[in-house]
Amino acid sequence: MSQVIRSPKMYDVCVIGSGAGGGTAAKILTEGGLSVALLEAGPPVYPEKDFKMLMWPYELPHRGIGVGGHAAENFGEFLAPNGAWQIEGEPYTSAPGSNFQWFRSRIVGGRTNHWGRIALRFAPIDFQSATRDGLGDDWPITYDDLSPYYDKVESYIGVFGTHENVSSAPDGMFLPPPKPRCTDLIVKKACDKIGVICIPSRLAILTKSVNGRLPCHYCGQCGRGCVTASNFSSSQVMIPPAMKTGKLTMITGAMAREVILGKDGKAEGVSYIDKATRTERRISARAVVLAASACESARLLLNSKSAQFPNGLANSSGAVGKYLTDSVGSDGWGIIPQLEKMPPHNHDGVGGMHMYIPWWKFDRKNDFPRGYHIEFGGGRDMPGVGEFNDLLHEEEGYGATLKKRARQTYGTGIGMAGRGEMIPNPDTYCEIDREVVDKWGIPVLRFHFKWSEYEIRQAKDMQETFRAIIEAAGGVYKTKTPISGESPFGIAAGGKIIHEVGSARMGADPKSSVLNGFCQAHDVKNIFVMDGAPLVTNPDKNPTLTIMALAWRASEYLLDEARKGNL
Ligand SMILES: Cc1cc2nc3c(=O)[nH]c(=O)nc-3n(C[C@H](O)[C@H](O)[C@H](O)COP(=O)(O)OP(=O)(O)OC[C@H]3O[C@@H](n4cnc5c(N)ncnc54)[C@H](O)[C@@H]3O)c2cc1C
Ligand code: SF4
Numbered sequence: 001m002s003q004v005i006r007s008p009k010m011y012d013v014c015v016i017g018s019g020a021g022g023g024t025a026a027k028i029l030t031e032g033g034l035s036v037a038l039l040e041a042g043p044p045v046y047p048e049k050d051f052k053m054l055m056w057p058y059e060l061p062h063r064g065i066g067v068g069g070h071a072a073e074n075f076g077e078f079l080a081p082n083g084a085w086q087i088e089g090e091p092y093t094s095a096p097g098s099n100f101q102w103f104r105s106r107i108v109g110g111r112t113n114h115w116g117r118i119a120l121r122f123a124p125i126d127f128q129s130a131t132r133d134g135l136g137d138d139w140p141i142t143y144d145d146l147s148p149y150y151d152k153v154e155s156y157i158g159v160f161g162t163h164e165n166v167s168s169a170p171d172g173m174f175l176p177p178p179k180p181r182c183t184d185l186i187v188k189k190a191c192d193k194i195g196v197i198c199i200p201s202r203l204a205i206l207t208k209s210v211n212g213r214l215p216c217h218y219c220g221q222c223g224r225g226c227v228t229a230s231n232f233s234s235s236q237v238m239i240p241p242a243m244k245t246g247k248l249t250m251i252t253g254a255m256a257r258e259v260i261l262g263k264d265g266k267a268e269g270v271s272y273i274d275k276a277t278r279t280e281r282r283i284s285a286r287a288v289v290l291a292a293s294a295c296e297s298a299r300l301l302l303n304s305k306s307a308q309f310p311n312g313l314a315n316s317s318g319a320v321g322k323y324l325t326d327s328v329g330s331d332g333w334g335i336i337p338q339l340e341k342m343p344p345h346n347h348d349g350v351g352g353m354h355m356y357i358p359w360w361k362f363d364r365k366n367d368f369p370r371g372y373h374i375e376f377g378g379g380r381d382m383p384g385v386g387e388f389n390d391l392l393h394e395e396e397g398y399g400a401t402l403k404k405r406a407r408q409t410y411g412t413g414i415g416m417a418g419r420g421e422m423i424p425n426p427d428t429y430c431e432i433d434r435e436v437v438d439k440w441g442i443p444v445l446r447f448h449f450k451w452s453e454y455e456i457r458q459a460k461d462m463q464e465t466f467r468a469i470i471e472a473a474g475g476v477y478k479t480k481t482p483i484s485g486e487s488p489f490g491i492a493a494g495g496k497i498i499h500e501v502g503s504a505r506m507g508a509d510p511k512s513s514v515l516n517g518f519c520q521a522h523d524v525k526n527i528f529v530m531d532g533a534p535l536v537t538n539p540d541k542n543p544t545l546t547i548m549a550l551a552w553r554a555s556e557y558l559l560d561e562a563r564k565g566n567l
Contacts, residue, residue: 004271006282011037011249012562014270014285016256016300019110020544021531021551022291023234023242024153028555029289030247034562037283038242039254039272041292042082042106045113045235050081051225057384065385075114076384080225080233082107083114089439093446099486100430100447101495102295108252109235110293111498112544116352117222117231118375119159119204120541121150121170125362129537133369135423135454139536140508140517143170149549157232157548158210161202168371169199169358169541175207177354178218181347183378183414184355186336190473196465197360201375204232204545205350213237220381222351231351254281257442259288259304259313259527266526266567267313273440287526287558287567290504291551294532295324295430298503299445301514301529302432314521319514320504321430325538327499328372328420328451329492330459332479334470336378339412347379347411359540368457372420372540374465380411390478414470418462421539422455424502428494449494459489499543501532519554526567530554 012034015022022038029036055078057063064077071077074084083105094100105111124143130136147170154173161174177200180188191198205222206215216230229236242248253275260282262268269284290297298321304313312320359371388406395405427450432443460483467477481490507513510522519534521527530551532543561567 004280004282007037007284009284011035011283011285013037013287013289013558014039014283015289015291016270017041017110017290017292017296017531018108018239018250019105019234019291019293019531020112020547022289023109023112023238024548024551025289025291025530025555026242026248027238028552029559030242030245032555032559033247034559035247035249036242037249037251037285039256039270039283040108040250040252041255041275042108042252044252045081045108047225047227047229047236051227052078053221053224053227054219057382063385069385072386075223078221078224080113080223083111090444091436091438092444093433093436095446095448098447098449099493100449101493102447102500103495103498104293104296107235108239108250109233112232112234113225114223115544116542117204118352118542119154119157119202119232119545120373121172122146122539122541122546123168123170125167126537126539126541129370129539135369137507137512137536140506145517146546146549146553149553150545152552153545153548156211157204157237158206158213159202159204159545160200160207162200164199166197166199166358166360168360168362169373172202174202175210177201178207178349180354181349181379182342182345183339186339186473187376187414187469188355190469191357193472194468196357196469198355198357201353201356203350203352205352206230216350218348218350220349220351255440255442256292256300257303257440259290259300261304261306261308261313261524265308265524267524273442275440287528287562289528289530289558290533291530294501294503295445297529297531297533298430299432301504303443309523314514314523314527316523317511317514319512323424323502323505323536324429324500325422325424325502326494327497327538327540327542328422328455328458329417329497330462330481330490331415331417331492332463332466332477332481332490333413333415334466334475334477334479335409335412336414336470336473336475337412338474340408342411344380347381353377366461368454368461369423370421370539372418372458372462374462375417375419376414378411378414383410414473414475416466416469418459418466419497419499419540419542420455420458420462421537423452425450425452430503447494451491451494456488456491459491463489499538501535501538501543504529504533505536506534507536518557519550520557528554528558
């Protein structure tokens with residue numbers, strides 16, 4: 001039998017994962033005076049060394065696309081480090097007939113090193129949509145419960161935007177937005193023509209200094225990570241203040257295996273693999289916060305079996321792993337010939353969209369439930385490998401004529417991405433694969449995934465809207481999508497939009513939910529889940545701002561309960 005090395009210290013809280021949820025928990029709990037051990041499966045991040053800011057394509061082998069173009073599928077070698085669809089030795093599986101893709105990031109800060117920084121509040125109706133249309137379930141909390149925490153998160157991390165009074169996209173505590181780019185103005189004008197709402201976007205990027213962090217200097221490369229911490233990542237914005245308290249013990253290279261249940265029915269710690277020595281270790285703590293990302297936290301609970309919880313810890317409801325959703329995604333693009341005549345101009349800005357289209361048909365009867373928003377972009381960014389593939393397919397010839405054509409068409413494309421709400425369905429969930437383990441011997445997840453007719457109709461509507469906008473702008477819509485098969489109307493595979501949530505949802509009824517409205521397990525009072533897993537619905541708004549607001553609120557509750565001796 002291998003020897004388990006136990007930490008001599010008893011921590012107040014053990015937090016698993018340092019991404020959006022775990023970073024927020026670590027900050028609030030340590031600032032509240034609790035001692036926290038933070039287990040993080042990845043290594044530390046060193047922005048100066050790890051982030052490829054202000055590098056030219058030719059400074060990287062294969063100009064950032066990787067040997068054989070392989071890095072392209074992980075968004076290229078420029079992307080902030082340690083994020084991938086497949087991690088060597090740490091597989092996941094999909095059940096026959098299902099295709100689920102899982103982007104994981106093993107590094108301090110998790111996927112907040114990579115995210116697009118789109119920071120949107122859920123709307124009041126998103127918490128009670130089942131009451132309106134009878135699909136899925138309502139949340140046990142309302143927008144009013146969460147709104148003060150949206151305020152706190154936005155004010156602390158810095159989000160730009162404008163007050164617009166659109167009911168599907170509530171306003172927040174905004175910094176001033178950057179100016180629209182040329183392509184934004186073209187899309188806005190087209191949207192005005194056809195009655196679509198188009199407003200400045202809301203991104204977690206500083207346009208003014210906040211808490212000593214410098215404002216953005218408009219290098220346009222947020223996806224690479226920001227050396228000046230002008231955009232939000234948990235590693236640069238949540239972890240440093242937690243460290244400053246002296247109450248945080250960060251343990252990197254620590255792959256949590258299981259939450260340990262004590263004889264009193266409460267969690268007493270976490271067992272983890274120290275990746276450097278491949279030894280099993282144990283942290284003792286009075287409370288445990290799972291924030292390893294929605295599916296990884298479900299995996300941890302399902303792998304934590306005991307006589308009391310033979311189907312997984314805190315899983316008397318059987319809801320762990322169920323109610324999994326991702327955003328509905330369908331993309332398209334078109335060209336705007338009038339842009340061929342544009343003189344070269346300054347296209348600088350933040351590394352993301354300056355304007356977007358919130359869900360605008362909320363007051364109509366649509367042939368699918370709920371809604372979607374549209375992210376768009378275009379213009380003259382740094383050209384990358386493969387930039388002219390479409391042109392090469394369309395144009396005859398070579399040499400000077402082809403180059404001239406490439407110069408003419410460069411920067412005339414506008415891309416659009418619809419991001420919409422999926423309704424949870426019984427064919428979409430994750431469970432433990434009975435046969436496959438990872439390189440640490442930990443059983444892996446097996447995914448089941450199915451889109452329903454609701455989501456497919458939404459993707460169709462996205463494609464029709466993209467075309468309508470591009471044509472209203474005087475352009476030519478180029479995307480062609482099949483109407484059936486694996487990807488009708490271009491609907492992306494499950495997980496591809498990287499908004500997977502819901503796998504340990506909160507609810508008023510312990511028979512059908514895992515957590516109460518404070519992200520606390522119904523079954524075990526000193527276990528909390530603070531990542532995407534508690535979300536009851538997955539509205540068109542990207543989930544990370546809500547993950548942080550929920551984690552902030554749950555952490556304040558945990559602090560209170562700890563003070564009262566209730567945990
Ligand atoms: C390219 C990209 C673009 C995105 N764009 C947006 C966007 O614009 N807006 C938006 O809202 N969202 C976006 N997202 C999604 C966003 O990143 C996630 O919603 C968010 O990071 C989830 O936070 P989390 O705390 O649940 O998990 P994560 O941020 O994934 O953090 C989980 C952490 O837990 C660690 N961990 C995992 N397993 C273990 C274990 N067993 N033991 C110890 N540690 C473990 C991981 O290493 C990681 O550090 C994007 C994601 C990507 C990759
Ligand atoms: S665009 Fe701004 S926030 Fe983004 S990486 Fe550049 S300086 Fe940082």
